[in-house]
Amino acid sequence: MNALISFVAVIVLIIISFVGAQTLGLSYLFAVIIPYLAISIFIFGFVYRVIKWARAPVPFRIPTTCGQQKSLSWIKNNPIENPHNWLGAFIRMALEVLLFRSLFKNTKTTLKDGPRLVYGMNQLLWLGGLLFHWSFLIIFIRHFRFFMEPVPWCIKALENLDGFLQIGLPVVFMTDIFIVAAVTYLVLRRLTDSKLRYISLVADFFPLFLILAIAVTGILMRYFTKVDIIGVKDIAVGIFSFNPVVPDGISSLFFIHLFLVSVLISYFPLSKLMHMGGIFLSPTRNLANNNRVVRHINPWNPKVKMHTYEEYEDEFREVMREAGMPLDKE
């Protein structure tokens, strides 16, 4: 049901942009106003959210330790899974962000007769997630070819790498295939695994369908319908040079693509997609486990009612005396 709602929502968005840009001729709205609006929402929203998180204090130092602590000199510690300084924590974070290290450890628990619990390897989600995120990033960077004139060498180099299989004309980018495959997998696993279906919200399917639609419209434009690339580049360069233009004869497929991207980036700061920023601020991962070496300060360390030794001895003096225990006040 949640999947269906999300799917329909994306279809409606496609229809809106198709009708709006094509039938109603609102191309300026879709090529200029909405993208500007979306970029503004994205930037302000993203920054607002990150600042809000960053301003919240970290009262306690609570890293999840996944390896041996640094203690006695002759015991080999694990400086990454149980970092004892900022460098270890930095490497741990880098591995987390770049390679999804925690997800790589994923296991699948199965209950067999006996009863016997078995923990199998389960790296499919890791692979799907990694392919998806890296493909998304590379495709995003590749798009800079549309915003920049002349196209920087590094973008060209990335394109060459992405298309190094040299299949088809225009050359097929591997990331185009990967992203469609990975998103399809991510949707299918939410639909087929009963546990995941149970926990999945509209907010889990919607971005997947949205990104799938963006990828498909992009692929259609590149490989099949051959959109007017000069006109598209004029629009893109126009937006980023604050000198927007809308040439005639741009395919409605482009308007759909651009509108869906606009929706995605406006939706971003309101949604779970903010995990992109939040992962860097997760106190169980980005702190070193050095609490016993360096005192961590809680800015709001509360005053609490304590029970002092004097109160304790006052209450129990008689029995303590009888038991021959030392007393502060005789």
Added chain:
Amino acid sequence: MSETLKQEELVQIDYKPPGTGWMDTKPDIRKGKINWGAVQKSVEYLDLPNPRKWSPTDDDWQLPKDWKKIILEGMRERIEKFRTFQVFMDICVRCGACADKCHFFIGSGDPKNMPVLRAELLRAVYRKEFTLAGKLMGKMAGARDLTEDVLKEWFFYFFQCTECRRCSVFCPYGIDTAEITMMGRELLSLVGLEIDWITTPAANCFRTGNHLGIQPHGFQDSVDFAVDDLEDIIGIKVEAPVNKKGAEILFVVPSADYFGDPHYFGFLGYLALFHEIGLDYTFSSYASEGGNFGLFHSNQMMKRLNSKIYMEAKRLGVKWVLGGECGHMWRVINQYMDTMNGPADFLEVPKSPITGTVFENARSTKMVHITEFTADLIKNGKLKLDKSRNDQWRITFHDSCNPARAMGILEEPRYIINSVANNFFEMPENCIKEQTFCCGGGAGLGTEENMEMRLRGGLPRANAVKYVHDKHGVNVLTCMCAIDKAVLPTLIDYWVSGVQIGSVHELVGNALVIKGEKERTLDMRSDPLPGKEETEDV
């Protein structure tokens, strides 16, 4: 109660979620799956809100009239105070990696025991009240009104989490369900939804220093009793000073160590060890509980109970503090104590008086773990050890959740065990070290009325023990956590049978060759040592 639950029935676990969505499925609140509400006296003693006589099985939980306002205000306050709370509410993508990592989910199949859904219970209300998307789109955005039923669901599931943090190892963002459960429990406490096996031990610890509420002379008796028991075993009457001013070291253990079985055998091990090395130390009857039930209650309660250790170290004028085998006690010492009650600038950087080793890793807290201390003694050849005195045991080691995942003390106990015994066997790797499974009764849930959930939640741990029991003939599960030692006997007996629970320092006590000891025929349990069985009859 465990006798009436049939194994065959408990293992019929259906991992398929029910037909109704989780927001429309009510929890099955009944004995076996819940913990009794806190007794009025304890709530009052600690000045906590809404003291009354109540039970979670009642229809009316006697909440204060403005309970909803109190909870929402409490949420707002915690959102401002804890970055964890904000970030963990905001960034979960529900990827499901945590789902089958929770021992309660594995053992019960209840989808709300998937860490992701446990957190969604809070998140849904958070979205409704504190996010734009939730306010605008309601249920579509996964938002939900806070009702009395929702609150009851919180109570049910936040007291079905042992704060073990296994899920946070696998979460790609490090979302820590222990932190979420702690927030949930703090909120529940604001309207008087407390469980007795947290609040009463906390009240007892606050007043008398130990979780059973035993008064100072009773504590002294326990220590004297242990000295006598040890004398029967080793033939030497050791010193065990209590509240001794000017001692070099304050030794703090969880209070179960001197009242509980099998903890007690490890306690005898400590006494023997300290005698052998001539350690200048003292117990304190006032700070006689290292274990901290406040951790399961709220950050304030944790601070209140923990404050005694430093205050007592100061009063007695010791140089540094040594801590015994315990689980959550060490999470508090490692991750909270110095922040809450430090700086301990009146103490010295811990230095072993026997080996001269300076414990740089405890430079600021000034508190050393007993296995760090003992491992250092062994490494430096300060102990004479007879491994064969542990040959009656085929040993495995259970990493307790908090020392493993909130500290990383993994190799010290293994080094000690391998130095004092011959037969050590690891459980499968997905069940040890940072992937270790909870005993099922941590974080205040080790009660009789919660037995069904304990047995279910303990299944993964017990199952791994059964594996090494069948394969290697393992007959003792050692661990260094007072809660483990309290709840594992029931659990292992139920699922495995034929495996005892022991302490690391029980094995140390067995193997330790003490100057001037009589010919040892008994182990720390007062059972005959291997090869000495016949002497029993003499």
